[in-house]
Amino acid sequence: MKGHFFSILVCIVGGAVQTTADEVPADGGMLFEKHCARCHGTDGTGNGNASGNLNTRPPDLTKIAARRDGVWPMLEVMSIVDGYTKQTTPREEMPLISALTDGPVVEFDTGNGLFTEVPARLIAVANYLESIQSPKPERYVP
Known part of the structure; x- marks a missing residue:
């Protein structure tokens, strides 16, 4: 199921959420x-209380779009948060x-007229991470 869910997300374009x-x-x-x-800090900058106990410092989650030249990669963020890809x-x-x-x-609008069911909490966290980007994203990709 998890592999199937991720495969669907990788093939999808867009990123709006539609709920009933x-x-x-x-x-x-x-x-x-x-x-x-605990690891990423309350502000998302990677300075959580547990970050000092890790081999690698957690990334600054407020700079995801900045590290991608102003692009907010919704599906990439969702796949990192849900743990389906541990390739990076x-x-x-x-x-x-x-x-x-x-x-x-909830139904996730893929941007091309196709909808797929996605965990509401996963989308909520990804949307929250988008809201704390500094600077704000300039463009969006699936």
């Missing part, structure tokens, strides 16, 4: 604080956080 009226997306900031801030070094200490991939799903 009875679906309430999770709060990405709260999820980040609960599951990510260094990520061996990045845990798989099932709390972000379990639970309710």
Whole structure:
């Protein structure tokens, strides 16, 4: 299932979220604080309390778009957060956080008229990370 889900995401273009009226997306900031801030810091800059115990310092998550020339890579961010790709070094200490991939799903608008169900919490965290980019993204890619 996980491999299939990732394959779908890699082939997708776009990145808007569409939910139905009875679906309430999770709060990405709260999820980040609960599951990510220990290492990445409450501000996302990589200075969390546990960061000193790691072999590799956690990256500054406020500079994802800046490191990509102003582009916000929604699907890449989602695939890193959900742990499906551990191809980019260094990520061996990045845990798989099932709390972000379990639970309710929402339809994810792929940007080309196709929708796929994606964990609401995963999208919420990715949207939160987009909101803390400094400088703000200039362009968007899937």
